[in-house]
Amino acid sequence: MERREFIVAQLSFRNAVRDALAQEMRRDERVIVLGEDVAIGGVFKTTAGLLDEFGSRRVWDTPICEQAIAGAAMGAAIAGLRPIAEIMFSDFYATCWDQVVNEIAKTRYMTGGQVTIPLVLRGANGFGSLGFGSQHGQACENWVMTVPGLKIVSPATPAEMKGLLAAAIQDPDPVLVFEHKALYGAVEEVPDGDLVIPLGRARTVRPGRDVTLVGLSITVRTCEEAAERLDAQGISAEVIDLRTLVPLDAQAVLESVARTHRLVIAEENPGQLGWGASLSSIVVEEAFGELAGPPVRVSGGNIPYPVASVLEAEVAVTPDRVVRAVQQVLGISAPTATAVPQPAAIN
Amino acid sequence: MTQETVATRRFVEGEGLNVELFQRLVFTRRFLEKVDTLYRQGRVRGPAHLGLGQEAIAVGVGSLLRPGDRSIGTYRGHAHALARGASPESMLRELLGREGGICAGKGGSMHITSVEHGYYGSYAIVGAHLTIANGLAWADQIQRNDAVTVCFFGDGTVNIGAFHEAVTLAAVWKLPVVFVCENNQYMEYTPISAMIPTARPAADKAAAYGMTSIVVDGNDLTEVRRVIGAAIEDARCGRGPALVEADTYRLKGHSAADAGKYRPAEEVERWRARDPLLVYREQLIAAELLDDSAADQMWTDARDELNALTEVVLKAPPPDASGAWTDLWSDGSSSWRN
Numbered sequence: 158m159e160r161r162e163f164i165v166a167q168l169s170f171r172n173a174v175r176d177a178l179a180q181e182m183r184r185d186e187r188v189i190v191l192g193e194d195v196a197i198g199g200v201f202k203t204t205a206g207l208l209d210e211f212g213s214r215r216v217w218d219t220p221i222c223e224q225a226i227a228g229a230a231m232g233a234a235i236a237g238l239r240p241i242a243e244i245m246f247s248d249f250y251a252t253c254w255d256q257v258v259n260e261i262a263k264t265r266y267m268t269g270g271q272v273t274i275p276l277v278l279r280g281a282n283g284f285g286s287l288g289f290g291s292q293h294g295q296a297c298e299n300w301v302m303t304v305p306g307l308k309i310v311s312p313a314t315p316a317e318m319k320g321l322l323a324a325a326i327q328d329p330d331p332v333l334v335f336e337h338k339a340l341y342g343a344v345e346e347v348p349d350g351d352l353v354i355p356l357g358r359a360r361t362v363r364p365g366r367d368v369t370l371v372g373l374s375i376t377v378r379t380c381e382e383a384a385e386r387l388d389a390q391g392i393s394a395e396v397i398d399l400r401t402l403v404p405l406d407a408q409a410v411l412e413s414v415a416r417t418h419r420l421v422i423a424e425e426n427p428g429q430l431g432w433g434a435s436l437s438s439i440v441v442e443e444a445f446g447e448l449a450g451p452p453v454r455v456s457g458g459n460i461p462y463p464v465a466s467v468l469e470a471e472v473a474v475t476p477d478r479v480v481r482a483v484q485q486v487l488g489i490s491a492p493t494a495t496a497v498p499q500p501a502a503i504n
Numbered sequence: 505m506t507q508e509t510v511a512t513r514r515f516v517e518g519e520g521l522n523v524e525l526f527q528r529l530v531f532t533r534r535f536l537e538k539v540d541t542l543y544r545q546g547r548v549r550g551p552a553h554l555g556l557g558q559e560a561i562a563v564g565v566g567s568l569l570r571p572g573d574r575s576i577g578t579y580r581g582h583a584h585a586l587a588r589g590a591s592p593e594s595m596l597r598e599l600l601g602r603e604g605g606i607c608a609g610k611g612g613s614m615h616i617t618s619v620e621h622g623y624y625g626s627y628a629i630v631g632a633h634l635t636i637a638n639g640l641a642w643a644d645q646i647q648r649n650d651a652v653t654v655c656f657f658g659d660g661t662v663n664i665g666a667f668h669e670a671v672t673l674a675a676v677w678k679l680p681v682v683f684v685c686e687n688n689q690y691m692e693y694t695p696i697s698a699m700i701p702t703a704r705p706a707a708d709k710a711a712a713y714g715m716t717s718i719v720v721d722g723n724d725l726t727e728v729r730r731v732i733g734a735a736i737e738d739a740r741c742g743r744g745p746a747l748v749e750a751d752t753y754r755l756k757g758h759s760a761a762d763a764g765k766y767r768p769a770e771e772v773e774r775w776r777a778r779d780p781l782l783v784y785r786e787q788l789i790a791a792e793l794l795d796d797s798a799a800d801q802m803w804t805d806a807r808d809e810l811n812a813l814t815e816v817v818l819k820a821p822p823p824d825a826s827g828a829w830t831d832l833w834s835d836g837s838s839s840w841r842n
Contacts, residue, residue: 189646214646220676225635225669232639235624236574238646240639255666259629260636266838268617268625269608270831305840306832329834357842405841439841 164349174203177322192243223253247282262306282335291461296425309402313377320354357404365395376423383479420452428456534806543760557755560780564728579614581626590618602820631666641681660691722750
């Protein structure tokens with residue numbers, strides 16, 4: 158982590174996005190921003206002030222056309238610029254999935270390395286009790302993880318957001334940055350000045366001895382809260398923030414599990430082929446002998462997301478579910494509920 | 505051609521005629537025929553979509569572009585790569601799965617790319633590359649480069665969503681991009697006329713994007729150069745993008761595997777009589793810039809050159825297997841985890 162100045166300031170997650178964009182736009186005039194309503198500041202106010210500071214040659218409003226947005230970013234990246242395209246809600250990747258998967262991810266490889274594609278696609282992601290429903294509320298990181306050629310960043314705090322987004326912009330390859338919409342209002346003290354956090358290095362949020370809890374984005378906080386409750390029960394939980402799914406810091410998890418011998422993974426997306434399944438398989442294949450029991454995943458329900466508060470709460474990944482999963486792997490009490498809610502009548 | 509071929513009225517016989525362009529047409533035709541033959545011999549890896557009969561568009565536009573200009577095309581893109589100066593030997597190496605392929609063996613026939621020559625690739629998802637063409641042109645616009653991007657696509661493309669999004673954005677941003685629809689009359693196996701609500705796939709849509717409807721005889725190299733040349737210079741001067749429909753005909757099937765038997769014989773014969781090589785040859789002969797024996801010699805030379813190239817390439821070894829694991833990321837690796 159590179160920090161040049163040490164004046165501490167209060168920074169929100171939302172402003173961390175804007176600060177990272179501005180930081181990199183000041184550093185490199187090739188960095189440009191495009192997307193729907195970005196000139197006026199964006200629907201989540203994550204591009205506020207950029208037009209005033211950098212002008213209309215650096216900040217471009219687009220029609221509602223995700224395919225054209227992703228494709229324009231790709232072409233400009235190939236031609237030597239550093240475009241950052243806002244995809245307003247990550248659910249909308251489905252509307253430009255071809256550009257993301259078949260063009261952005263594959264073209265460097267299939268041209269034998271004739272092009273590089275240094276671009277960032279970024280936008281609001283995740284569920285998080287905001288009532289956005291099925292088409293604006295999914296956690297979509299694991300969609301992208303099925304496709305080789307795309308880096309995936311999903312920060313957990315304002316400082317993390319600023320530093321990881323800056324690194325994503327500096328990265329020479331395509332990076333998708335997921336901004337949890339329930340975190341936009343989160344505030345923490347962040348050192349003033351430029352901040353860059355390298356991609357591919359997990360962060361140990363809290364050390365522990367008895368179990369490893371792995372989270373990403375908002376579930377890092379979920380794991381921290383679970384760890385606090387477990388602490389009161391005399392259970393010492395280590396919390397790891399993966400930060401990036403690609404590159405994946407598998408070694409950080411393997412090293413932690415070698416000490417704790419137990420693993421609980423908290424992921425917000427549906428459990429069907431979630432990123433936790435990949436991580437779990439790596440640990441089982443490469444550290445089976447270290448495990449005192451099977452890894453347990455706490456994931457979102459295998460359903461499109463509901464809206465009513467009580468329904469949202471039913472499928473949310475909560476500290477309580479993580480605590481129960483830990484109790485399960487420790488054999489402390491017979492699990493009364495499975496980690497993933499799956500009513501027998503439905504599933 | 506229709507009344508939209510404004511070009512016809514201003515046509516001055518002999519203007520811009522150039523024997524070298526005929527030579528390029530001949531070489532391109534010979535190249536595509538060679539690929540067809542190699543495909544039939546089972547030597548080409550994967551499918552091969554040939555633009556036999558459509559060469560005047562690629563060659564004509566290629567002759568108009570300057571160093572620094574960019575072009576981008578489809579899986580039917582061999583002629584377009586050659587037209588920018590891509591190496592026929594590297595292309596053959598790619599097609600035949602040998603070392604030194606233009607895409608290192610990872611692209612094949614449908615993804616021929618030669619960035620060093622300004623040809624930014626052949627894309628095999630219909631419509632997708634129109635959006636990328638915008639990005640190339642946008643970079644030039646932002647950096648105030650005096651450059652134009654030309655994007656080739658087929659008639660079937662106008663029905664896919666990416667076409668609409670791309671042409672819209674190009675128009676809204678006034679990008680220096682020229683979209684060239686090669687209307688070869690067939691979507692794949694189905695006549696395009698059965699799949700569009702109006703007579704012309706691209707030209708009839710131009711008005712919806714605030715653009716002029718432009719149709720050109722794509723089998724007449726002289727016309728291609730004049731009409732598309734004007735669109736390119738407009739774009740270069742900041743007058744915005746253009747959508748050009750070039751009428752042409754695919755003399756063979758959709759791919760080398762398709763005999764194209766669904767096409768009426770008289771239709772094929774009618775278009776054979778309008779073969780772009782015949783059209784340009786007649787123009788050159790009429791202008792006394794070429795005679796039959798010189799033209800025939802060009803055919804023989806191109807055949808001999810490609811036969812010799814093919815012989816060399818067929819003797820070359822396959823690429824090193826380790827190449828499968830390179831160049832996913834810009835550091836040359838393909839590793840996703842530690």
